Amino acid sequence: MSFSLALTEEQVATQKWAHEFSEREIRPVAPEYDESEAFPWPVVEKAREVGLYGLEYYQMAGADETGLTSAIVSEELTWGCAGITLSIFGTGLALAGLAGSGTPEQFATWAPKMFEKEDGSIALGAFGVTEPGAGSDVSSLRTRAEKTEGGWLLNGTKVFITNGGIADVHVIVATVDPTLGHKGQATFVVPPGTPGIAGGKKERKLGIRASHTAEVILTDCFVPDECLLGGEDLLRRKMESAKTGTSTRKSGALSTFEATRPLVGAQALGIARAAFEFSRDYAKERIAFGKPIISNQGIAFKLADMAMEIDCARLLVHRAAWMGRAGVPFTQAEGSMSKLKAGEVAVKVTDEAIQILGGYGYIKDYPVEKWHRDSKIYCIFEGTSEIQRLVISRAVAAAGS
Numbered sequence: 001m002s003f004s005l006a007l008t009e010e011q012v013a014t015q016k017w018a019h020e021f022s023e024r025e026i027r028p029v030a031p032e033y034d035e036s037e038a039f040p041w042p043v044v045e046k047a048r049e050v051g052l053y054g055l056e057y058y059q060m061a062g063a064d065e066t067g068l069t070s071a072i073v074s075e076e077l078t079w080g081c082a083g084i085t086l087s088i089f090g091t092g093l094a095l096a097g098l099a100g101s102g103t104p105e106q107f108a109t110w111a112p113k114m115f116e117k118e119d120g121s122i123a124l125g126a127f128g129v130t131e132p133g134a135g136s137d138v139s140s141l142r143t144r145a146e147k148t149e150g151g152w153l154l155n156g157t158k159v160f161i162t163n164g165g166i167a168d169v170h171v172i173v174a175t176v177d178p179t180l181g182h183k184g185q186a187t188f189v190v191p192p193g194t195p196g197i198a199g200g201k202k203e204r205k206l207g208i209r210a211s212h213t214a215e216v217i218l219t220d221c222f223v224p225d226e227c228l229l230g231g232e233d234l235l236r237r238k239m240e241s242a243k244t245g246t247s248t249r250k251s252g253a254l255s256t257f258e259a260t261r262p263l264v265g266a267q268a269l270g271i272a273r274a275a276f277e278f279s280r281d282y283a284k285e286r287i288a289f290g291k292p293i294i295s296n297q298g299i300a301f302k303l304a305d306m307a308m309e310i311d312c313a314r315l316l317v318h319r320a321a322w323m324g325r326a327g328v329p330f331t332q333a334e335g336s337m338s339k340l341k342a343g344e345v346a347v348k349v350t351d352e353a354i355q356i357l358g359g360y361g362y363i364k365d366y367p368v369e370k371w372h373r374d375s376k377i378y379c380i381f382e383g384t385s386e387i388q389r390l391v392i393s394r395a396v397a398a399a400g401s
């Protein structure tokens with residue numbers, strides 16, 4: 001497929017449809033869920049009714065030909081509220097973990113169960129990598145997977161897991177041989193109703209408060225052999241080649257985060273755009289010293305920079321989303337670039353938006369302070385800004401003579 005960032009007619013219509021949903025169903029209830037920190041089940045239910053819930057599943061199955069549909073839908077929904085969007089799309093991370101490490105048969109078995117329970121109601125998925133002592137340093141995971149008769153026993157504690165404990169299907173990365181770092185790790189599906197897996201402490205957060213974040217505790221959690229993603233032969237070969245130093249394969253965690261970065265960037269963009277639009281309109285109306293504040297260059301130039309930075313981030317996000325779908329490898333760390341830029345733009349733009357609103361930007365009667373709180377997570381989860389710079393710098397160092 002030739003490189004193009006032009007949206008098709010169908011994508012423009014999808015963008016409009018997602019925006020209308022966001023404006024009608026998400027933005028009006030955003031403050032309420034931000035305050036209560038409750039999981040927004042009614043909104044997720046509405047998203048399901050219109051076909052937005054599980055959209056990433058269909059897109060992964062080939063419905064999104066250019067990769068851009070997922071990006072534009074993500075941006076439109078986070079324009080309404082990032083926390084609620086993460087409740088609608090949080091399962092996508094587990095889905096990407098399954099797609100990244102599982103066989104096509106495993107994907108076909110488990111992916112539908114992440115979105116729908118047997119009784120037809122909504123199901124959720126969660127992807128558990130992070131632990132108290134291992135966040136950026138994924139190679140130091142301590143959750144153990146031990147081979148036993150007919151399957152594997154999982155033991156350990158995961159922290160900060162989106163949908164952790166309330167998910168129906170958990171995808172868990174555990175270490176089989178800790179001496180091999182991430183090459184000694186394997187990814188497991190923990191099916192619905194499995195004993196030995198439980199949600200722990202639910203975190204209270206600065207932002208994205210409608211999204212459920214909690215510990216996941218695994219205590220002699222038995223999963224059958226078929227839950228080892230990729231199968232035992234592949235794991236054995238991976239570990240053997242790691243021992244002989246010939247393996248170049250990335251861990252399930254690393255390849256999953258690489259695949260989801262452009263979409264995480266797209267979410268950050270939605271927050272930035274919301275703050276930009278709101279502060280632009282405010283600046284046109286707010287009168288100070290007898291004229292609208294936008295007529296001061298000090299304010300207008302801020303808005304100019306905000307518009308430019310959002311565009312710049314969107315180009316990187318759409319390029320990476322297109323590359324991901326077309327199967328073009330991120331040789332210059334294009335996925336990391338997109339997530340890093342979009343996350344930092346969201347923080348900067350929401351900060352400037354508060355400044356443009358003055359005191360009104362700082363109080364809860366206006367939405368801008370929430371957008372600023374929501375934006376910060378995009379510099380932390382799925383690889384912090386420092387880790388993205390590490391990935392980019394390695395690509396830079398590997399290029400040239």
Ligand SMILES: Cc1cc2nc3c(=O)[nH]c(=O)nc-3n(C[C@H](O)[C@H](O)[C@H](O)COP(=O)(O)OP(=O)(O)OC[C@H]3O[C@@H](n4cnc5c(N)ncnc54)[C@H](O)[C@@H]3O)c2cc1C
Pocket residue numbers: 093127128129130134135136137159160161162163205208213377380381382383384385386387390
């Ligand atoms: C709301 C929320 C939702 C999350 N959802 C999930 C989820 O669904 N699944 C999941 O597995 N995890 C999830 N996480 C975890 C998240 O991915 C980690 O918090 C993140 O990767 C950072 O790890 P850490 O918190 O342990 O920080 P650390 O790794 O301890 O990092 C602390 C600081 O040190 C810096 N640092 C670390 N190493 C280096 C280095 N080599 N060079 C330069 N700087 C470095 C970091 O950039 C950071 O600034 C979530 C976290 C939050 C807050």
